[in-house]
Amino acid sequence: MSMSTPEASAIQASGLGKQYRRTWALRDCTLAIPPGHVVGLVGPNGAGKTTLLRLAAGMLAPTRGTITVLGARPAENPAQLARVGFVAQDTAVYARMTVADHLRLGGWLNPGWDDSLAHQRTNELGLDPKQRGGSLSGGQRAQLALTLALAKRPDLLLLDEPVASLDPLARREFLRGLMEAVAEGGLSVVLSSHLVADLERVCDYLVVLVASQVRVAGEVSALLASHHRLTGPRRDPGTLPADQEVITESHTDKQSTLLVRTDGPILDPSWAIKPVSLEDLVLAYMSRTADGTQKTRLGVVS
């Protein structure tokens, strides 16, 4: 399906804002998510993840700023709609339409519809074609919604908290189905979640969004390689080398524990160096305030 510039960002936003009456769901958000990745969009509740994804899908119009998806305005024409798949948080399907009806709907409304993929997926998932949407379990509904989004053969798939309401088994099956689709190639995915464990399994790119602002973004492997937990005798973080950015810090009377970001080696022999997990990294950035200062309580490593 891909026909426009391959280097166009999956999502590019500039000064993006969405206001509901008096409250801003997303405010002054600027980000660029490269294509060709499975991107985990993480952040606390209320960070604006859902709003960002709904803006990207064209379900909402921005109050301020701009957003482009694969280089074009979201949902601006049928071609753009065909390139982007969206599965909303509640993975709603039509209660009175059967599974087979849903697949027919997909075939009627999408020129790039892959009917064999759709039927293969529903068969593998054990979805009864005659079963109505209203009687599907949460996991089956999510799978049906994902099937519809995948079988239209989009270039970009947007998934808003797709597994939040699923039990662990359904969650694993959903993510496995997603990974199989990604493995076939050519598909970028942006999925939001506040469950880092799920992201760890599927994502190769991470965006941490807190209060509409991107705290950190990058490929997961690079992020893990450049972040370290340092433990050693108590010292002022200001004395660290210039290339070591302190993300979080905590101190006891005798000891300092720092989470630092650096691309270079850490040479100081007084530090005990440990790798960080993706969860540590996400939590560290989420606990940082917007100006870079840390808001953890004393003695608590974030």
Added chain:
Amino acid sequence: MIRLSLLQFRTQALTAVAALAAFALLLAVTGPHLASLYAASGLSGCHGGSCLNLAGGFDAEVQGSYTALYLFSVGAILLTPAVIGLFWGAPLIARELETGTSALAWNQSVTRTRWLAVKLATVGLTAMAVTEGLSLMQAWWAAPLGRAVGQGAPSGPLSQGRFTQLIFATHGITPLGYAAFAFALGVTAGALIRRTIPAMAVTLAVFVALQIAMPLWIRPHFAPADRAVIAVVPGTDAGGAAGLTGSTLTLVATSIPGQPGAWILSSGPVNAAGKPVSTTPAACTTPGIAGSPHFYSCLTSQGIREAISYQPARRYWPFQWTETALYLAAALALAGYCFRRLRRRLS
């Protein structure tokens, strides 16, 4: 998109077909008998004064079950647009938003504009066809009654001219306008309120209010009313009823000589100078006189005449077109608003 719209509209369409079929059956079973009553009444070949008596006889024959059936069928035609607005219009967008299926519907490779256009066209045109279908069937069934009215049957629910509210609003082309408008109103209410049940309530309230306001305050002004000043005489051709309460005088006209089928907007007594009067001349206040032939001749001798403001029968079709055009224009404006709202990313 048309196929999806038809798939989703299946249940409602089947309900509509079933209702139409039941209505058709009811009228088809009773219609021939009604027509035979008319044929047997001798009205079709009558001349002059004999018609009045024959029409009276026919009217007496069809009282009872045919009156009930007539009122039921008229009521069904009046209610159909409201029911369509409630059950087809209000949920069209509101239910998608309420259940979250809007995310599914509007993320296929079809723009919202096209989605809405197809939905409005398939459901809206069906709504208009169903309502007008009911109206045409009922018009066929009630045709003998209409002919009897033209021949001077006495007043009653079965024998009113086609300009009266119940008939004007259920025949001709007005049902098309009502159906389109009520449907568009429901869709708009749903888009604004985003909840099906409250949208249904608002649709019903607005539609009923408009249907009451239209004959009372809007339709009379489609054209400047004509005025007639006639002699106060008892009987069907002039002042239909005169009331005397204390010394207050009221005259209510039900027909105008030489203006059969006119829509009477207002009527009342005027004096010789043409000024409205509201009190009975002292000479005509003898107890027990009210309503008697003597009362009318007394009023006439006192120079009292009856002034009537009315719309002549020849304006029936211009008024039908005007009213239908108004409702269709309102329906289009509402639809236009829905398109704008949907394009501005309602979700």
